[in-house]
Amino acid sequence: MTARTLSRTLRLALLALCLLAGGCGLLQADRQMKRLDAAVYFTGIVETENAARGPIVVVLYKLDGPPEPVFLDVVPRTRGxxxxAAPPGRYGILAFEDVERDLRYRAGEPATLYEGVALGMEAVDQPPSAASGLGRIRIPAAPPAKVLPAVFDEAYEALVRRRNEVFGASAAIDEGRFAPEQVRAGLFQPLGFIAEGRSGLFLLEPYDPQRIPVIFVHGIGGSPRDWAHVIDKLDRTRFQPWVFFYPSGVSIGLSALLLNNALDELHHRHGFATSIVVAHSMGGLVVRGALNIVLREGRTPPVHHVVTISTPWLGHAAARWADIGPTRVPGSWLDMAPDSAFLSDLMVVPRPADIRYTLFFGYGGASRWVSGNNDGTVSLQSMLPAGIQSRADFVFGFDEDHASILRSDEMVDKLMQRLRAEADPLPASR
Incomplete structure (x- = not known):
């Protein structure tokens, strides 16, 4: 491949991402995207020796200078x-069984501690090594004999407040947190977006145990505002709308984990028996990834019906070239390459038979940048692979493009029919 051909291919890849993201801020975002490499993200398993009497709280705190908490995660069960996530540096990790259920460590609660953990750039988007002991954290039944570090200060209280603000907090579609500038920050400065507590699962009205939650998940470069027309038609006597807002620039796997954690927390808090998830574009991949996390842990998802709209199940051909050249692009776009590790792994976990699946797609586009028949952004080949169609309970197409399908009255009417058909006679809460 000549340099001229390669440059043209890279431009096509970037243009395709701009189409998916609804704008072309990518070409000015090289410096911002390179900052993503300066952050460290890892995941692992935490468990208690005995059955947990409350959720498990995992706190990451800085060791250089006075202990300063920088990240908080909660696992509402004995094992999970x-x-x-944090910039490179030396850290400690404190994990404790939150017997008092207030997210604060109390004397006498079982806990374990790691200190001197070095997080470097080489660990970005990789699980911790076995040598570090961080892949699996085990909390003994007995309280710790040593005095634990004083990390529970004003900074920790701020982390707790931030968490409570984004997991189940009230929101409105037209409020500033979902504004275009926040969407751009999530696409091109995603780790800062997470650290500042802008990602979350929000309730558009107070929780009602008598109504089934419908969780709306946007695509790359999107926001809950994309769902305004759909939510306006939702039957509020039977359903309650929740919206998931995430930084679409991070890897799809991380977005899936954020959705899993948020849904897990609200299920633990409210005890709803089931829910419905509706996702657009890349959001469908995020949802499937989140379900895979639940299934691999051997849990039963609190979901009985999933609707995906214009989801690129086979990725986007232009994304193959997104990591070539000096321009840094979002990790989610790298996962969209047809042969990416994420997409290859996505369908390995079988979908449970008791989770119903509705597949919607658009065929009203004619982009010359996308091969074959397409919706202006994603090819029909990617939206309608045989393996996905064969597993769907309902498949329907609309003469709309990738964006207009969410404003289509025909699509909304069909969606409402599907929600009603799959809702009866399911209970709303246990």
């Missing part, structure tokens, strides 16, 4: 997945 934790995730942490």
């Amino acid at each position: 997945v934790y995730h942490l």
Whole structure:
């Protein structure tokens, strides 16, 4: 391949991402995206020796100078997945069984401590090594004999407040947290987006145990505002709308983990028996990834019906070239390459038979940048692979493009029919 051909291919890849993201801020974002490499993300398993009497809290705190908490995660069961993210440096990790259920460590609660953990750039997007002992954290039944570090200060209280603000907090579609500038920050400065507590699962009205939650998940470069027309038509006597807002620039796997953690927390808090998830574009990949996390842990998802709209199950051909050249692109776009590790692994876990699946797609586009028939952004080949169609309970197409399908009255009417058909006679809460 000549340099001229390679440059043209890279431009096509970047243009395709701009189409998916609804704008072309990518070409000015090289410096911002390179900052992603300066952060460390890892995940592992945390568990208690005996059955937990409350959720497990995992706290990451700085060791250079006075202990300063920088990241907080909660696992509401005896064993589960934790995730942490921070700039490179020396850290400590404190994990404790939150018997008092207030997210604060109390004397006498079982706990374990790691100190001197060095996080470097080589660990970005990789699980911790076995040598570090961080892949699996085990909390003994007995309280620790040594005095634990004083990390529970004002900074820790701020982490707790931030967490409570984004997991189940009230929100409105038109409020500033979902504004275009926040969307751009999530796409091009995603780790800062997470650290500042802008990602979360939000309730558009107070929780009602008598109504089934419908969780809306946007695509790359999107926000809950994309769902305004759909939510406006939702039957509020039977359903309650929740919206998941995530930084679409991080890897799809991390977004899936954020969704899993948020849904897990609200299920633990409210005890709803089931829910419905509706996802657009890349959001469908995020949802499937989140379900895989639940299934691999041997848990039963609190979901009985999934609807995906215009999801690129086979990725986007232009994404193959996104990591070539000096321009740094979002990790989610790298995962969109048809042969990426994420997409290859996505369908390994079988979907449970008791989770119903509706597949919607658009065929009203004619982009010359996308091969074959397409919706203007994603090819029909990617949206309609045989393996996905064969597993769907309902498949329907609309003469709409990738964006207009969410504003289509025909699509919304069909979606509402599907929600009603799959809702009866399911209970809303246990």
